[in-house]
Amino acid sequence: MIIGVGALGSSSSEMLVRAGVGKITLMDRDYVEESNLQRQQLFSEEDVKNQTPKVIAAKNRLQAINSHTIIEAKVIDVGVEELDSIAEEVDVIIDATDNFDTRLIINDICQKYRKPWVYGACVASYGVTFTVLPDETPCLQCLMDHIPNDGATCDTVGIISPAVQMVVAHQVTEVIKLLTDNQDALSGKLIAFDLWKNQQMELKVATLKDENCPSCSQAKYPNLEYQAQVKTAVLCGRNTVQIRAGTQKNFHFIQFKEHLKDLNLTNFFSNPYLVSFEIDPFRIVVFKDGRTLIHGTKNPQEAKKLYYRFVG
Incomplete structure (x- = not known):
């Protein structure tokens, strides 16, 4: 399942469809706008003209690439109920969202159903990614204090497409390892980079798993509660x-x-x-x-x- 079909989601879905993944579920609430075309590679000016929902435009393009892949397109605002109804059925979730509220919901849903998921984010020339394995790695809640966040978004400071592709390369590679039962090959590290500044960091985060974390250690799933939304x-x-x-x-x-x-x-x-x-x-x-x-x-x-x- 790919949550968000913007820059990360459109690129990762195309890679996985071309790789021959049997079924992909796409979730996104938005429609295609002109500003998307700079970095969201599945869409066209015709989609902008028709204000086509992103998941529909993506599905149409992806089915033209590989008609054998089953693609479910859900035009919805992803929340707790939406994920709770489907998460148990999927093998792995890709985070391609634009906000931490949804990511923290993904985090707790995946802890609840013991599903691996791959966190990914990018803005300007910076990107970060990490694969969360329930019961094995720290979860996103454990890492929140260690992930930089200055409030910048793609709409306020922009983004260069190569940063998107770098994050997608890491995310999709991790997903392919999971789908082919090669967990021993997983990175196990928080990977961050800034292409413009020629910087890259790989951080071993195993020791950051918090024994008191309400999401992955205590199974309380605080981000699924009403007051947290x-x-x-x-x-x-x-x-x-x-x-x-x-x-x-x-x-x-x-x-x-x-x-x-x-x-x-x-x-x-x-x-x-x-x-x-x-x-x-x-x-x-x-x-x-x-x-x-x-x-x-x-x-x-x-x-x-x-x-x-x-x-x-």
């Missing part, structure tokens, strides 16, 4: 959607504010309590505790898309 609410009469992060998420307001200052955003404003800016036709206000107002829409899905683009 992102919540949206349409504010009556205001053409605004409010978004609250889960109670367990830490929001680094000062760091976030400093990052936004460098982006030359329209009508940027900040004070000790909030930061606001405009992305025509929307106005986004982020409070010190991470609570966010998306003015200019009543659509929770549209609001969440903007939230993950700019709040990260």
Whole structure:
């Protein structure tokens, strides 16, 4: 199963279909936009014109490459219920998402059903990947304090396509090892790189497995609980959607504010309590505790898309 069919998801799905994988399930909530074409290789200008959902456009292209692969395309906003209903059936999950909220849900679902998954992320020229094996390796919850995160996203600082392909190369290779029963060949390391700066790091993380981790050691799966999930609410009469992060998420307001200052955003404003800016036709206000107002829409899905683009 591939969760997210953007840059990482479109590239990894094509590699696996060409490799002859028998069945792939694609999950993504979004449709194809012009800005996607720079790095999301399965899509075309025709898909942009038709606002084709990414999973549908991807399936059409992938079936033309290999008609023998069974491809399930699910146009959904991936959450706990969606993953809980299918995770037990799959062999391995590829993380190709754009936010840590979904990744932490993937992490706990995979711990719950004892499924391996391959974490991957990239922005600008930087990328990182790690294969999580339940009961054997640290999980993402264990590693959260060791993974750099400055709030940058592909939409705020861009990304170069070679960084995508480097992450995909690592992710897909690990998946092929798992599908062919070659676990002894797995990397076992957190791999990070910056192509622009000619830097690469491979970190042995076995000792970072936390005996008190609620996800992989205590089997409490905190990220599957309601209070840990992102919540949206349409504010009556205001053409605004409010978004609250889960109670367990830490929001680094000062760091976030400093990052936004460098982006030359329209009508940027900040004070000790909030930061606001405009992305025509929307106005986004982020409070010190991470609570966010998306003015200019009543659509929770549209609001969440903007939230993950700019709040990260």
